Amino acid sequence: MGYNKILVIGNLGGAPEMRYTPEGKAVANFSVACNRRWHDKDNNLVEDTEWFRIVVWGKQAESCNQYLDKGRQVFIEGRISTHEYTDKDGVTRRQSEVIASAVHYLGSPKTEDAIPVDASGTSEEATENVRKAFAEAKKVQSNRKIVKKS
16 A cells, blocks of 8 residues: 655645536645745755646635735645647656645735635644644655665
8 A cells, every 4th residue: 555645835826727628526726836945055946846747626626716826835635637638749648636635725815805724624723734734744755765785
């Protein structure tokens, strides 16, 4: 048995793209940027951005479409899914995306209306989820073993 879970905190690269399946199920797609900074060996500041494609289904997709916009900070809980497709030149490609199980809104909303932090929770629950996520990440890091090859 395996465990596939990803936690992403970052900012939307653009407004969600919303559509409905032929069966009437809502789906929203958007990208989230995670920035990191560090100093290289010459003490120069280096910046890097990692982009994640996010897919959200159902009522939570409709909520994301209503309340999220470019630049909004979010905390995504989900799983990685990879699929193959053939591009316009006939080349087979692979693409990974995060299938969100929860989307927590952080930072400022795009409107002045009061909004939920996620489709089913409160802001206190979201804060607690972020704390748990960081604790879980630290636990995983501390359990890593470094193996030296000889």
